[in-house]
Amino acid sequence: MGETSKRLASAAVLLVLYLFMIFYADFYYLQTYLILILAGIVGIKEFYNLSDRGEDGRPFRGTGTFFMFLIVSFYYFRFIGAQSKFDPPLFFLLNIKYFIPPFDPVPVAFLLLLIVTFTLQITKRPLDGAIFSVSSTFLGVFYIAVPLGHLILLLGMGQGIYYVVLVSVVTFITDAGAYFGGRWFGRHPAGLAISPKKTWEGYGTGIVTAIAAVFIFNTIWESSTGTSAAVRGLEVFLISAILSLVSVIGDLLESAMKRDAKIKDSGSLIPGHGGILDLADALLITIPVLYYYLQIKGNLGFQV
Template identity: 40%
Template sequence: MKDDLPMRVLSALVGAGLLLLVLWAGIPLILPTLFFLLWLGGVELRDMLARRGIGLNLPLLLGGGSLLFLFSLPQLYWHFPQVPWREVALGLFLMGSFSYELLRGADLTRFAFTLLAFLYLPWSLGYVLLLRETPDPGLGLWTLSLPLVASFATDIGAYFAGRFFGRHKLAPEISPGKTLEGSMGGILFSFLALLAYTALVREVFPFGLLELWLFSLLLSLAAQLGDLAESMLKRFAGVKDSGRFLPGHGGLLDRIDSLLFTFPLTYFLVVLFT
């Protein structure tokens, strides 16, 4: 474990630098990055499910997910606000999935898990495109940073609180290493991190203390739920890591599991608060 620490730190620094570059560049760089994440995450899900003898319709997932990303572009909502673009993409994906199974063996297990993968990956990641332009392209970068700060702070706070104070298991059947004390530490550290972060850019985030506490609480809980959801998938597949994308960190899904839940929630909360 100690021998892996330098590689873990180096991977984390490189990953954080690339992430900041992509988010700063905006939609022209975010969109192809999402296509790559969809492909790699889909491959990891396919390989995990294959260990249980479950097929995943990867071509349909990639095609439907790509369409969903295009239908999540903020420009469509600006010019045609009356059209629920993402729901249209979901409807087309459902019709395509049913049609495929009717023609290719009616494998309802494959259909169900492909639909799960669609909602888990592209549906959640598509909110990155909307957040990057909310409320406008200038301030969107700051809006998109909120789930990142909350997720990373929750992860750090939960790790150290669980390591030093962890006594009571949070979900022993899914993730034996997680504790209730670690969860509370993640929530507290997320609030402190968001409090410090929003204080630096107060004009961008005009939240009151009560609003910020509610905001950070919900995001921290969503981050932990996303972590546990991915742990449940790995436990189901009988694997320790979802893949080997990042040295010392496991697969892609191991790195973005909490963000898959905090991205959508952040969009809902920002729209509600503003």
Template identity: 35%
Template sequence: MKTRVISALILAPILIVLVAMGGLPLKISIMILGMVGMREFYQAFSKGNNGLHTISYLFALFYGVFMEQVINGDNYFNIFVAVFLVVLLVYTVICHDKTNAVEGMSGFFGFFYVFFLLSHIYLIREFMYGKYLVWLVFSTAFGTDTGAYFVGIKFGKHKLIPSLSPKKTVEGAIGGIVTATILALIYGTLIDGFFVFDGVDVVLLCGLTGFFGSFLAQIGDLAASAMKRMAGIKDFGKLIPGHGGVLDRFDSVILTAPALYYIMLFLIEVAPL
């Protein structure tokens, strides 16, 4: 526990500074985190398949450099996905003696599960009002963890999904959602009083993010547990002492960030980026 707390105290200020800065520093940081997370994923599911990994890293690098254009360009993302998939299929066929279809699918999924979903942190930050709203990603994810932990300890009686996470309870899950939603509503009320959000019901936006983001944060946590159980590992990595790897620390953020981004797209009547 001591190591876990020390790591958090060191990393939290770095994270805050990078997110506050936005722009290129945040983009590069997200790309590095994404690459490290992809490596952790591939080490779990397709260890030793360097050719497959290289292809996936190259496509991730391309997406990272041009993510704004890929996401917002007409059909660019569809083209990117199609080319990525075709290249992986070609590799799987040509190098069938070194790989298989399952590993090919892991290459495709690894990019989208890790790099693509994490990239939404940067996309949110560069979105209109993103410098105020991006903090919802972290408050929702970590608020969910905190609420679920304390409510689970105090009131937890019914196991949620014991085969994946023996300690998680239904009461804890509900407590996590309630805590995250309350924090989001408080944050929305505060920033709505200090800043102008033209044409945006920021309290509604924050409330929706807190509720749905918290639900997805817990799905992300459980999904990571299911993957680790399947791979027969305790943690995806050892990069962060006391926390594990990138995927162990950001498993809930991975799904919370897209939730906020697409809620913003729906509620903010301004073209992103």
């Protein structure tokens, strides 16, 4: 099987799993939470493999993985707490109130992460590589847990499923369009040392195909659900362009980390793609960007 065939086959399998995770929420997206935790464990392992420098500094893997789990769980409990307002029996059955402090626990968790990693560094390891060890541990948790948590927050919005599918469509079509556009039409290199084979034609094709894909997605969404798409008209061009550009940045960010680590792929879990980070690198950036775009839009008085 060729490389392109492997990519397409893997993408088809993952698409089925992804749709199951989003659409079949029998018990408050519990299966989504569990899948995200598993993806987070694999993703943070890949990140720490990229950032391990041995004696020159290496992340605290167990600590980072635990705090990733903790922070994603906080986001999930926040989602459950919001949903349980409309389901009092669930609220009391799960004692959700004990998991929702009167403050945002996520910043507190990051503060504790810093304290714990600093303490481990000064008590368990030599001073050489201290800054790298602590910062890579912290960055790994932030890079993985925050986007996964914001995916849960997106699902908790009024048209959450629509927005999650929207950001996924734009992100993956941008990547696919850039890949095939570069292969078929690429003539002018983008001149990026991080990814020297990328071309302007590829990037342009990615953005154009993403915009077209959103219009197609809206048509399918409205015909299959009987509800209007939340993003319509000129806003399709705006949000598609923003997310496409951000997805390119997310892809280049992971490429920079891989080049720094001198490896081709972050892992080998997914045939034709590499690791979890190779597949979802752009989503880790586009998901929070879409969430805060919608927050700003709502605060300006527009319907979200």
